Amino acid sequence: MQQVVLHDRTFRLYLKESQIQQAVKAIAAQINNDYIGKSPLLVPILNGSFMFAADLMKQLQCDCQLSFIKVASYQGTETAGVVSSLIGLSENIEGRHVIILEDIVDSGHTLAKVIPLFSSSNPASMRVATLLHKPNAAKVPVQVDYVGLEIPNDFIVGYGLDYNGYGRNLKDIYVVEN
Ligand code: 5GP
Ligand code: MG
Numbered sequence: 001m002q003q004v005v006l007h008d009r010t011f012r013l014y015l016k017e018s019q020i021q022q023a024v025k026a027i028a029a030q031i032n033n034d035y036i037g038k039s040p041l042l043v044p045i046l047n048g049s050f051m052f053a054a055d056l057m058k059q060l061q062c063d064c065q066l067s068f069i070k071v072a073s074y075q076g077t078e079t080a081g082v083v084s085s086l087i088g089l090s091e092n093i094e095g096r097h098v099i100i101l102e103d104i105v106d107s108g109h110t111l112a113k114v115i116p117l118f119s120s121s122n123p124a125s126m127r128v129a130t131l132l133h134k135p136n137a138a139k140v141p142v143q144v145d146y147v148g149l150e151i152p153n154d155f156i157v158g159y160g161l162d163y164n165g166y167g168r169n170l171k172d173i174y175v176v177e178n
Contacts, residue, residue: 004157004174006166011157011174015149020131020159020173023148024052027129028059030146031099039063040097043089043118045110046070047168048103051160052131056101067091071110089117098123102130103160108142115143132156132173 002013031040039062044053046068057066069088098118105111111128118126129146136153157163158170167174 001172003177004167004170006157007164009163010177011163011167012177013172014151014156014175015159015173017159017171019149020171021055023131024055025059027131027146027148028056031056031129032059032061035062035064035097037062038097039065040099041091041093042066042099042101044068044101045103045114046088048160048162049101049131051168052103053101056129065091069114071114093118093121093123095122095124098126100126100128102128104132104134104156105130105142105144106134106137107139109140111142111144112140131159 004011042053042057042064044050044066047070050068053066053068057064067088067090071087100111100114100118102111105128115126115128127145128143130144131148133144133147133150134153135150155163155176156173157167157176158173160168161173162168163176
């Protein structure tokens, strides 16, 4: 599909499934190389990162575990800039090698809130992997260790990312038409 209509907006094809999978494999290759002999705990931030987490985990060769967390900071097409809640993180992460998984890093507010919550529990190490990064949207500086693709400051949907709850099921990624 070259175009999709979701709710009240039209989106056009931006990244094909094959390009997304290539980016996922490139991140997995780096993690496989960096975590040899280690047993990392993957912590995807719901909802957006569920598809990325699933595809990435299938490519990992190390012994790894998974624990989802949830935060809310985004409504409609503009970031609210305020992270309101964090749900999950029942695992004891003390001494663990934690890899936080994000679908996309935009303003950086989500990670800026989440990272200190992890650091205070004394993990052995903590890194961030994101499928997509909008470097021009950064409002607060955040550490991002693995980036699949850098993209411009446009609103996108698909592959786990939504517009008002719709579009998460799309295999490709689409950008909003202005
Ligand atoms: P940040 O806190 O860095 O501004 O944004 C983080 C979260 O906002 C992402 O995990 C994602 O859920 C959401 N987000 C940021 N940019 C986009 C976008 O272009 N499209 C969608 N659907 N969500 C986005
Ligand atoms: Mg997200």
